[in-house]
Amino acid sequence: MNLNHFIQRAVADFRQNLPMQLMTTVVVCLSILIFTFFSFIYYNLQRTVERFGSELGLVVFLKTDIQESKIPILHQKLLNLPGIENVKYVSSEEAFERLGTYFEDAKGLLEGVDQHFLPASFELRINRAIFNLERIHALAVELEKWNEVAQVQYGKSWVDRLSAFVAVGEKVIWVSAVLLLATAAFVVSNTIKLAIYARQEEVSIMRLVGATNGFIQGPFLLEALFQGLVGSLLSIGLVFLCYSYFKGIVAQTELMRGVELIFLPPSYVISIVASSVVFCVCWTFLAIRRFLLV
């Protein structure tokens, strides 16, 4: 009995039991679709938070009475700090200009206001590789102790809230992922079991005419492999369609500017397909085994 013969029999069996085979494939597809879609959302949420966090910088506001000559020295001093990737000096004039741009539609608001009323500042960009919220906080506390520094800002409350949200979200997602996986495993395993039960008579007749366990199991396992493969690929395809659709919407939505949807990386896709195939094949093996015991 060679592989070619197994494939021929599996194809014939698939054709003869088409409704049951399709139902199993659809159940596999839907179960994995829910999990894949959830993974897609989680992956993007995680990436977005990471990106926002790593783009976060510190703004060091200087005292208004600081001497111009000290600016280059401070600039160098800040650059020498560990983890600082870039330092940009923003003079009080430049800060005023930025404010003007911000109030472009209501220029009258700034009429008669002194152009030097805003403090000069340094904008610090943190190295992404060593980004860490606690380190930023420690750095801000340290910088505030400098004589030339009036205040340090880094969006602490926003970052704290985002971090808290992500921490809770992560727990919810993990619990949901485990429940979803358990549900998918339960549904798929029972569908496979039912499909095998429906062919119990066929299996007993094959045994009766002298078929070995390998002869009986071979096509069933190939069918399971096909169901796992097609079911998971279909679900990933559907999630990709959703991704393509939502990507366009997100890009056009002002509120979500800066957010970029990313499709699941190849390692995720391969893991999902492989897990699906292995699960279907193993469960079919176990389900059919009970009918093969003498």
Place this chain on the structure above:
Amino acid sequence: MTCLGNAFCYDIDMLRTMKGPIISLRGITKQYPPDIIALSDIDLSIEKGEFVFLTGPSGSGKSTLLKLLSCMERPTSGELSLDDFDLTNLSASQVPYVRRKVGVIFQDFKLITTKTVFENVALSLEVIGLSSEQISKRVRDILELMGLASKTDRYPPQLSGGEQQRVAIARAVVNRPSIILADEPTGNLDRGMTNEVMALVEELNAEGATVIFATHDESLFAHTYRRVLTIHEGRLRA
């Protein structure tokens, strides 16, 4: 070599020279939990090429005996041998090889309804690993012999009871088993079809196959010269 048509060939000369029991039971008992005794202390010997009727009322143990011989059940105690196999100590991996020596015909046909007549019969040859060409030739020959040549692509539910039983017989004998076990094969058939099936089984026996024919229809063996075994409440009566 003697052949029934082109499909069913036994080396009858070889079978006749190899005298001796092909089936042997010594003190066979089969008990089902908790304490149902289906067969009790059965001693039986069947010669190669013999045709034996097995009779008795429903529930007497006929089917259990056939199940033991086809390895669908294991005896609780006693010694059982079939051809060269010691069924008492048979490993699970050896069971398929015993079954290939035994063709079983059932009252309810046991055909796979999702497979065609051709595919049902071919199954017995696929399991022994014949090539597609060999399978095709032998299946077509036996179906022609059984008068089913025009129905190869039909599915079992599209056939009459007699036709289905002929398909079941074709499947049981297409791989030329040395033993044929028939478990009430005419139970669901009318008189005409019963005679047809009997004639087929007798022809197979004439070609060298050992046959055990279980039935409670006394008319089938009322005027026979063949050995008739009667089972009553799990015990064999001479």
